Amino acid sequence: MTVKTKLLLALSVILLASFTATSVINYTVTRDSIREELINSSLPLTGKNIYSEIHSAMMRPILVSSSMANDTFLKSWVTDGERDPLDIVRYLEELRGKHGFLTAFFVSASSDKYYYNRGILKRISPRDSHDVWYYAFVGTGKEYDLVVDTNQAEDNRLTIFINFRVEDAQGRLLGVTGVGVSMDNAITLLEDARQAYGRNVFLTDQDGLVQVHTDRTRIQRMYITETPGIAAVAAGILEPHENARSFEYDHDGDHILVSARYLPEFEWHLIVEQDEGAALASARNNLIRTLSVGLGASLLIISLCVVTVNHFQARLERMAKTDPLTGAANRRALTKRFDLARYRAARHTMPFSVIVIDLDEFKAINDTLGHIEGDRVLKAVASAIARTLRPTDLLVRWGGDEFLILMDGAAEEAEVVAERVRAAMPAAPSGKPISFSCGIAQFRDGDDLNSLTQRADEAMYKAKTTGSHCDTDDRA
Known part of the structure; x- marks a missing residue:
């Protein structure tokens, strides 16, 4: 693994780990904040709001029933011997119609007659299971209570009855009166609360028996003390307490938060439930979105880093292998190419040669026209030579005014290339074509770069001495 790969891998790990850690920490803080807000504020507030609505809805029938229990007309009618049933029936129907109740009654x-707003329903009996409520209520000695039961006068519709004792001036029991409110109204109130708050709301009596629930199958059938999950905290819920209290339980893989409030006026318990998982869904979705955006951003940053690193690495590699003035390769690049050429020559018997080129009278150009003009000449010469070479050939700046060509092929092919280069030379500042002397050497077994270039150098100096322009070491 290269250093570059290690650096990019480390950068990727740091970016992804940092972003993931930040997102998870943010989610944890958000989750704890939401949970704290649910337990200490939101759920109790929901219970308080629903309690206010229930109180408002139920206090009117309670007050009307209380007024009936203290009505002198009703007491006089009873003490006078219940002579005209139509009087009480009209009285009950007037109250029912005025306030919109489902039923109004007097027992x-x-x-033992059960009067209601349309007549006499029946005579109650302790042997009738449907009349147990009357004897149980009278036996408690309480002023009033609320009972959920089927209404025989209304085709056994589920009804919330408000029962009040009727007593004469001496405190003797005259009967029980009150009104019945349709369970549909209470269920609608809880369903509206469920839709508004996204929470399960229901009411139980002091024994934990469900009295009002949006699921009708649970009313008067389900005890929270026997229901899996909530049974674990039912005892605490059913303990009367002045303020709302919080509980938690697990059921079917869900963690449920509970706020319970005791309603002393009705002797019922108001229970508000919230699935913690559902409440945290927005936080989880936000975490997923954050991680997705972060992953995309991290990948983009990493990609930009890879492109940038590759760009500057390539640039550095070019600078390390290239002469900055002429753009030709430098000695480092020559060493690498020579090793490759020597390997190919040994393995595949592929000959290669070098040409050393020394510009004639270049010192005079520098001395008379200055180094800037000299540099321009060097760049023009390098460009001209490069245009004549094959892609497999390598042009190297060998010294101040010397160039070297490493090329595939024997010395004879090198001589052809040298003549092609001579023909391509640009004009000097004087207007005459630039001339050069060159030496050619072909690779021999046992050669290294120094020995090969030394033989080419010697051939080049021989050419300068003899004036032959170019000399080949193999012919020496």
């Missing part, structure tokens, strides 16, 4: 303690 006489002396005659």
